[in-house]
Amino acid sequence: MKIIVPMAGRGSRLRPHSLTVPKPLIPVAGQPIVHRLVKDIAKVLRQPIEEIAFVLGDPAFFGDEVVESLTELAQDLGAKSSIYRQDQPLGTGHAIMSAKPSLSGPAVIAYADTLIRAEFDLDPVADSVIWTKRVNNPEAYGVVKLDDNENIVELVEKPESFVSDQAVIGIYYFKDVAVLKEKLQEVLDENVMNGGEYQINDGIKRMMADGRVFKTGTVDEWMDCGNKNVTLETNTKMLGFLTSDNEEQLVHDSVVLENSNIIEPCFIGAGTVLRNTSVGPNVSIGKDCIIEDSSVKNSLIQNQTTIKNANLDEAMIGSYVKYNGDFAKISIGDYSILE
Template sequence: MKAIIPVAGAGTKLRPHTYTQPKALIPLAGKTILSIIVDQLVEAGITEFVFVVGYLGEKIQHYVEQKYPQLICHFVQQTSREGTGHAILLTRSIVQDDEVLIVLGDTIVESNIKEIIAAPHSLLGVKKVDDPRNFGVGEMDEHHIITRVVEKPQIPKSNMALVGLYKIRETVQLFDCLQDNINNKIKSHDEYQLTDALECMIHHGVKMQAYKVTNWFDCGRKETLLETNAILLKKQMPFVIPPFENTIIIPPVSIGEHCNIKNSIIGPNVAVGDNTTVNYSIVKDSIVGSFSNLHEVVLKSSLIGSDANIRGLSQSLNIGDNTEIDLG
């Protein structure tokens, strides 16, 4: 089985960070979004991956090749952003007729991946939500067989959202439906959607079962990313945090390697990247990237990119990479 991870999106809702950093490489609870996804799949026994890259794709390729040299990795370029359906179709020559596990690159789910892989039918990961209008939605019968899928319906007939996790056995039919949709210009919300191809497969008799995931974390916006960071930090406790000079650490926190922290209060719910310097500062409920420098700042509910230099006093920031701010 191969894993397909589409990571070609521009991540517009996370700007300014995604001007210089792919969304999948944003730090989260001591890792990156992408490494959390890949580690979960590797633990389940998957060793071959197909990454669909686009915007800043060379950074993703470099990251994967450096961090996972033991894996078989393919990189497919999506030069025009035409939707997830278009992205998946680009992998056809690599996947051929192998079974695939598709995991969207901005979604973290908690589930039994080994159980999903071993299932006798194709599976679609689902989770009950209060308002399903912003998601793909799966309708199902009393046996949890998917009878219909719709992308972002205005009047949903189900509150079971598709969470971005798909185990597909019938890959020949998948690619045929994707190609037919593109040939016939079948789009939803101006893009070629994977959801529409799945609906085509269901219409042609492919059996798909709903798989209810344990948890589903949205990493597409600053607010939800910070919430996800806090949840994952709590799940990963306890962390081994070395002592820092005249500094109070309030768990849960994750502090990267080679950080220089003095005279500060860090936590709760803080993730700090490698080689970052913090002095005379208070940081809580925030993510701080690598190689950043914070001096005399008060940060809460903030997302700070890598190589940022911040001096002065602040309350809530959303700062991208390579940024210098003096608030004194």
């Protein structure tokens, strides 16, 4: 089994946090988004992962540190790491074809801006499985249309009338991804574009037209990381799941508490110091931070940041930040927000 991860986008909706760190590498509940996504997919598949292929953008932004992090992720799962570059932002289908040498055999394609919780078996008769989530407002999503045998027969984008309540979440399984490669090559050769881009759906529709069997794999939770507010919601949900699973240590042994308390669930990284501070619930703090004389809840703070005299709720703060709630002299970069 292979996992193909297109992640070349700049994550503009998550600025300023994605200005210096690619969005899929931003930690949520203590781990980068793409790390959690790939590990959760591996759990669902329950079979050895042979290769993980990552499709990155400009090397000036997706540089050596990004490649090193992704290589380590693949190695942790016992898989080969392959790095490809999408040289132009020409859509989901173009991104997949940027990894053309890896497009053979069984594979999962997963776009790295979402997290999941799921427990299901891949249908053995299916040529492909499109992962979906039941939603209350299907008119806001791309959804699948099913026939009487529960086969997917059509993909419908933001339907005006009811088609189904199963929204496509951007994760796909192919029994042989080479078939998708063949169809996407046709799309590229014929210059079939939607919205000025080559889309994965155009390759999938050609597979359906050839009689390939598509089934759904419905996830229990689908958590977005597209902007600040939904990322904080995802952080809260993930902390709850991790606390229930009890599989990860959420507060590192080296955390220093000085007249401070932690209200679970929280993630607090190595070397962080809390002085005269209350943290939680639903807070993730990275490593080597110092937080003094503050209250922090429902927030996400990255690494090596210093916070003093603050009362934070629903805050998202990056790395290497110095924030004093009693500020007078400040230096704030582009796209920053103080509310």
